[in-house]
Amino acid sequence: MTKADIVEQIYEQVGFSKKESAELVEKVFDAIKDTLAMGEKVKISGFGNFVVRCKNSRKGRNPQTGEEILLEARRVLTFKPSLVLKNILNEDMPETDAPTAQVSIGTAE
């Protein structure tokens, strides 16, 4: 699914023209981006939270050369899916209750 497919959904389901639908979808993502760019989190109930996190500077290593490098402090964006979304994805997931697997641990009982 791309932005064009989302635009198509708005066009079909909401009834805006294609041009308006495209403009609206663009504005929604722009508003989210601008908010995050200011360091503010965006919480979409039923979907998830987008949160800006600070990472401290740390020493890293170039895995290829083993050379030590300093990784600067930076801000990264994380997404935490809502429970609702996680449940939606697992609606038709078969419950694989596997008591046999539990026995293999050996410490049960």
Add this chain to the structure above:
Amino acid sequence: MTKSGLIEAVADRTPHISKKDTEIVVNTIFESMAEALRGGHRIEIRGFGSFQVKIREAREGRNPKTGEPVHISAKRTPFFKVGKELKEMVDRVPLEAVEDSNLGDVSS
């Protein structure tokens, strides 16, 4: 910012469209994205990022309180990978602003 805040922000940018319609659009966007993920599809929003469903294998876990072993079934989890443009936008934030908003996170 919550979803209603987002609706306000979009409504401010689109004065020719009613807030009610803006609300329907925002809801439809996230519903259609959730629907795509439910179907196992990948979502790519250029300049923003991509969403993908990954499968977490079934595993043996432990109840951290009792130490009792528990079976955790396989499940699907959505993953988000930030796009290049947004990644750079976020990293330009003044440090203080982010620290303030993280403090807010603790209290909420």
